[in-house]
Amino acid sequence: MHYVLFNNGVPAWAMALAIAIAAIVYTVLHMAKRIVVGRLATFAATTATYLDDLAVGMLSATHPLFMLSLGIYAGAHWLLLPEGTTTVLSRLVIAALLLQCARWGGVGVHGWLHHYRVQRSTADAASTTSTAALGFVARTALWLIIALMILDNFGLNITTLVASLGIGGIAVALAIQNILGDLFSSLSIVLDKPFVVGDFITVDDIAGTVEYVGLKTTRIRALGGEQVVFSNSDLLKSRIRNYKRMQTxxxxxxxxxxxxxxxxxxxxxxxxxxxxxxxxxxxxxxxxxxxxxxxxxxxxxxxxxxxxxxxxxxxxxxxxxxxxxxxxxxxxGIGFAYPTQTVYLSHQGKNAAEAP
Missing domain, CATH: 3.30.70.100 (Alpha-Beta Plaits)
Structure with a gap:
């Protein structure tokens, strides 16, 4: 039985209602984000802790497309859709949620490491470079996990994929073992801290001040003014003397x-x-x-x-x-010595002097 209202049938009105619900949900979420972020930012300005500032940064990173996807998903519930379409729509929303979680996590990691760098910069100069290495590893691991979860959400067998990645990873690791060696050496420098940026060190016969510690190389400003670049793995294999840590x-x-x-x-x-x-x-x-x-x-x-x-x-x-x-x-009346040589001549008899 077909009903017509203002020259539009039920499907048209259902579609219009779904679009209206999607628009309303998007608007409400957008307004809620602005209100919460604004009030939390005002509150954060009055406190000394960094956790509220970190929360402001993470909430501010909520993407409009994520809120729009939630609105579309809410509006779609008012429509009678095929089972396959409903399944795909649900998976897309879950993928959007996972991507948004990755975005929140990335902003959170960046904010926490920035706070750590600011707090430790005066006492620990290595924080200017160590946080970069730790942040790179943390964000890479986060996005890799999110990518695997999204593939699993769409029904892919990630067990086989992970096994394949493991085999491929071994092959890649063998091909770029020097680069990976420098990378792990960089993490060793970050965690063990044999030296930090600003330390005066000697490596073999080269002396200078550490200017930069990167993922692959460490750069030292030598006494002659030139910059000497070491690969991290070669640097850790050498004998390093850190003169800045001398107490006496x-x-x-x-x-x-x-x-x-x-x-x-x-x-x-x-x-x-x-x-x-x-x-x-x-x-x-x-x-x-x-x-x-x-x-x-x-x-x-x-x-x-x-x-x-x-x-x-x-x-x-x-x-x-x-x-x-x-x-x-x-x-x-004590004299300083200097290189001298005294020759004593022994006088012998005449016959001995005339002997050949």
């Missing part, structure tokens, strides 16, 4: 004096060395000993600790010690 400097220096000194002068030298080192405000004396008989000098070894890792401070202290030694040795 242990300094060992040797001074040689001439052999032509008296025993009292020889015994006074360790005391003089101690007095001079103790006079330096940022140096702590450790020991001073008559070490060895050199080829042309009596060698004294002195050890002291600089209370700061600053290289400039160490050089200033060593300069003061050298100047003070020069003055004290001059006052005590």
């Amino acid at each position: 400097r242990r300094i060992v220096f040797t001074v040689g004096v001439v052999y032509e000194i008296s025993k009292s002068q020889l015994l006074a030298i360790p005391r003089i060395l101690r007095e001079i080192v103790d006079a330096q405000p940022q140096a702590r004396f450790d020991r001073a000993h008559f070490k060895a008989y050199g080829a042309s000098s009596l060698d004294f070894e002195t050890v002291y600790i600089v209370q700061t890792p600053d290289y400039g401070v160490y050089m200033d202290i060593q300069q003061e010690i050298n100047v003070a030694l020069f003055e004290r040795f001059g006052q005590e």
Whole structure:
């Protein structure tokens, strides 16, 4: 039995009602998003926690197409559709929901890592690069999981697909093992933190400041001004010395004096060395000993600790010690040794001198 109202039949009115419901649902969701985001943003501005700011960012990432798909799905319930069409429509809505969840998750990961970077930037310079690596891995894993869920939602056998991906992944891994090695080395640098951006390090015979730690390479600004690029895997295989993490400097220096000194002068030298080192405000004396008989000098070894890792401070202290030694040795009549060679000629008898 067919009913006609204002020259339109029941199917036309049902379609119009479905479209109206879809439009209403979309409008309500859009208005609700604006109201909730606006009020939550106002509230977040008055608090110190970052969780409400993160929630604002995630809700703001709600895509209009997702809300439109919900409206269409709600309106479609007023229509008598074939079972196949209803199934496809349901799967499309679920796919839209999963994609929206991936979008929310991506924004959430980015927001959390940004907060971590800001909070740790003053105490941990590695956060400027480590968060990039962690964010890349987290977002890649998230989108991969969402993609598999969408394929499973449409009825694909993802077990076979995952197995195929595993076999293909092994082949790809063998082909790009150097790149993957650098990638995992980057994660090792991020997590273990043998150095961070801004540290002064030496790698083999190259010394410089770390400027950048990437997924594949690490870049160091050398003392000569040039930029040296290391692959992460090669870098971790090398011996790395991180001078920025020094708390103190242990300094060992040797001074040689001439052999032509008296025993009292020889015994006074360790005391003089101690007095001079103790006079330096940022140096702590450790020991001073008559070490060895050199080829042309009596060698004294002195050890002291600089209370700061600053290289400039160490050089200033060593300069003061050298100047003070020069003055004290001059006052005590002790001469500094320098490379000399003394030749002693033994006088023999006349017959021995005339022998061929």
